[in-house]
Amino acid sequence: MDPFINMSAQFPNGAVPNPRFVLLDYFFPGFSMFTSALHTYLGIDLNFYIPLLVAIFGLNFVWSYFSTSAWAWIDEYLMSSFRVRTDDEIYNMLMLWISRQKFSQNSRRFLVNTDLYSRSSYIWGGSNDDSDDEDGDEEISVDILGPKQTLHYTPSFGSHLFWYKGWPLFFERHQNQQQINFQSASEREELSISCFGRNPRLLKELLLEARQMYLKKDERKTLIYRSSSGSAYGGEPYWQRSMSRPNRPFSTVILSEKMKQDLIDDAADYLNPATRRWYANRGIPYRRGYLLYGPPGTGKSSLSLALAGYFRMKIYIVSLSSINATEEGLTSLFSNLPTRCLVLLEDIDTAGLTHTREEPDATPAPDSNPNSPKPPSTNTGSGGRLSLSGLLNILDGVASQEGRLLIMTTNHIDKLDKALIRPGRVDMIVPFSLADKTMTESIFRAIYAPFESEISATELALGSKSGTSTPKRIEPDEEAKERWARQHAEISQRIEVLSVQFSAKIPEHEFSPAEIQGLLLKHKRSPDDALEAADDWVIQTRKDKKEKEVQEAEKRRKEQEEEEKKAKAEEEQKKKESEGNTAKTEGVDQKKSAETKSADDTPKEPQSTGEGEVKAETPEVAKDEKKNTASDSEYERV
Incomplete structure (x- = not known):
């Protein structure tokens, strides 16, 4: 139609x-x-x-x-650009720099975060321990609800124009096309910055400035990395930044001054660039190892942190007792270590690698029950649990990493294999012991020593007394500085006297430095109260230790009794099984004997074979013999 x-x-x-x-x-x-x-x-x-x-x-x-x-x-022929993904630390550097720029603060389309850094599960996750203010310093708050978190503003997804050193640049934040299912939306992104011109010099200057800003933030901190497994579906382990700690002064480590100085001198000589060349010229592997041993709470981990902060090194912590501590995984981790770092193996005696090479001929006792479960072996091959030989090859094998400081800590040095602590793997052994008189005095002075930052500069400048209103803050003059020096000397002298009195009340070689420090922290603002509470603390601590020992002994006794009962039950079970097997065998033998006897009692028709041999006759044979007999009789008659 x-x-x-x-x-x-x-x-x-x-x-x-x-x-x-x-x-x-x-x-x-x-x-x-x-x-x-x-x-x-x-x-x-x-x-x-x-x-x-x-x-x-x-x-x-x-x-x-x-x-x-x-x-x-x-964009193809007249511009220069770079891209950054979330699985690299440069993402954190660039995001920190972007958040400090004026165009980011004035953008009408922006994202607000309390944590700028990537939460990617690949490499640089777990770095949200730092909260930075506008100047890049860590913000400290005394809010009873917890520390304040700074808000960071960054441009949202899309393209943004900004100026850098008089040149227009384009910042673009867009979704990553190669998305991974288990990543969050905030992690599936890429950053790019472009500029006009075929020379990328301006972009490299921007990246260098962002890197310097990022490193300045951690200038007075010790970065700590831990080993972590791969993706949620398995993969190679990687180093994950876990936290950053303020550099710990060596003066706070409770150890003899001679031992501390020897350790510093040895590490400084090793880290000298000339020493590396000296090692290379003589074909000596460029490695250094230290072993710290002693009772718990004596300061082994504190010394490791202080040593890393003193030489501005990162700490890489490896847990040998982890389920992911395989030979292949550790080999991959050590191959990714930087050339200047500190590797910490804590409590190496608890990793199950003790005395696995000193008793190669030891054979297990024979087990009467072949079906009983065998205990797991600690000396497994490649691909399984870590073995001692595998660990030794990782530490100083042919393909081992060079240029790192290795620190191993243990509470029981006698449990370690001699091959693990031989010279070449362990170059210096640092013993830690329970607190003596000198160490107790050092701990007391470290807790109560006066610091200039803890005394109000306003009071020093104006001479105001405690309890009065706080005057306007001004810089202290020379008279205030002299007054501070006199006050510091008086307080230090008094603390010295009190430290001697305190150490006299604490028995030597009975308590660890951590235990003594715990007592002083309860009275951190009153040394007199700490001195007064020392006697009661010693009595109570001894009582608690004794009760703990009794409880542990009782626990061990119960465990031993349970093991004995279990062993006895297993033995009785085996005995019953053995008796049952014997009775069954005897029954079978009796049955066989009865069958044999009944067979012997059966009547048979014997047949003479000339010499007493008997054999059975058949009707045909009897008939033939009868015929032959008749023939013989007839022949005789003839």
């Missing part, structure tokens, strides 16, 4: 739309009625406007096509 006839039928008054609108009416039903209504009631003729709209849309399409093509050509 002709559409024009239908339209004439729909509009009997003759107001038929223009035929050029037929195609539009075909794609947009009701368009002709709409145009007719506009023409009838409003006097608007779309014959004039539609060509103009078509021309506008056409020009817009042409402009969009040519502008996109032209910008793609400019």
